[in-house]
Amino acid sequence: MISHDEAARAAQESYGKLIAILAKGGVAIQDAEDALSEAFVAALRSWPSEGVPHSPEGWLITAARRKLIDGERSRSARQKHLADIVSVAFSARATDGIADERLGLMFACAHPAIDPGVRSPLMLQTVLGLDAGSIASAFLVSPAAMTQRLVRAKASLRDRGVLIEIPDHTQLAPRLDDVLSAIYAAFNAGWDATLVPSSSAHTLTSDALLLGDITRRLLADEPEALGLAALMRYCAARARARVDEHGRYVPLDRQDVGRWSRSMLAEAETLLREASRMGISGRFQLEAAIQSAHVHRLMHAHDNWAVILDMYEALVSISPTMGAMLGRAAALAEVAGAERALAFIDQLPQARAADHQPFWALRAELCARSGQLEAARNAYRRAIGLSDAQAIRAYLLEKLDALAMA
């Protein structure tokens, strides 16, 4: 007997493999999905009485291909509780060794023709079989709008004749960056929701970890794929330590390192080491290395902020995201003082800062540390108003209260 979680994971692993194999021959993703969901329905009907076939995946592919050929596709069965169906179908046994074409499917999902905002949802749906409704909630989009965007994206791939394949050598680096960015976007959407225990998005971080693992297993000689897998593990290892037993938010520097997952951290270290042996740096490896330095700093009470600042400088030079700039500012504050850091973040584009919660939370802290109490209070209020997690809102309200009394 395998556990429910193992069955669900096996089903998730299997789903994308089957879609990728069916779509590889030039079949539209949408048609592959329809045919596969009908094959699952047929499996649920026949397996309980006739027994689970020796190769469940082979059986499903044959059944799905027959549906495709027969043109019996009905759109009604599509995506209906697909995850449940798959999970039941595979609770009997783990996946067997069929060809793994999922990487090609991921490259199709992150194709330049697809709007960057739809790439992660498309991957979650086609590679992992997530239903549009839960994807929509995780990304704060209406389910109807999300369904429409996914359908449109798949139609666009079909119309352009995008194949399920790995780009050639000349295209690989930029296309891989798109794939990794889409996976990381899914991770972040899940990460924001991990502070809300009942949120439907709470498994999105593990879904992204799985997508990252598929990618780095199938592209073992790409250091950035390893870098992303390491980065997500460093973060996920700390997930349990972000809230205390009363549900209160705990910032990184106050976390109980005993609540970090040692096994995940060890995996992250191994992945990062493997990546760095390949001698080509990149954005995700740098971000992972920064997380590794934080872990080292907090586990061994070792002040390595200067090293962290250097790595942030390198990161900002190749990937000047808001997150990277704020990370640089936080490191700068430790090395050169809060005033210097404040001068730096106040040069960042105001339009990007206007609704960026982490900007105001950091500004509040930097102002407080440099004695500008009124400015600090204003920035705390702004950060509170932009928070979408109760634990963080409550944490910042306490900080504001403490300042009001100062």
Place this chain on the structure above:
Amino acid sequence: MKFALIIYETPSQLAKRSSPDAPAYWAAWSAYNEAMKSAGIAAGGAGLQPPSTATTVRVTGDARHVQDGPYADTKEQLGGFFIVDVPDHDVANQWAARAPVHGGVVEVRPLMTM
């Protein structure tokens, strides 16, 4: 595009308005309101007095019927609304997610254009 963010609050949230938790309750809402103004998207709205202050007026043909209390007989009650001017419905949803409703609900509706 203008949207109404319609705030439905739970009884326990509404009760905070007249409890020792009132300062934290109002601090969260005023921070939310201020963040909208500072981001340049605030386009109106109002907070409402508690549901117990409401009257419900129903006119059917010639018959008039006035009742004490709010219209909707649900656990969550209308607490107020904001009007925001944002690029699209996705952004309106993002602002809705920031409302400090604690178990309450925010309904996001596009305004009719007149």
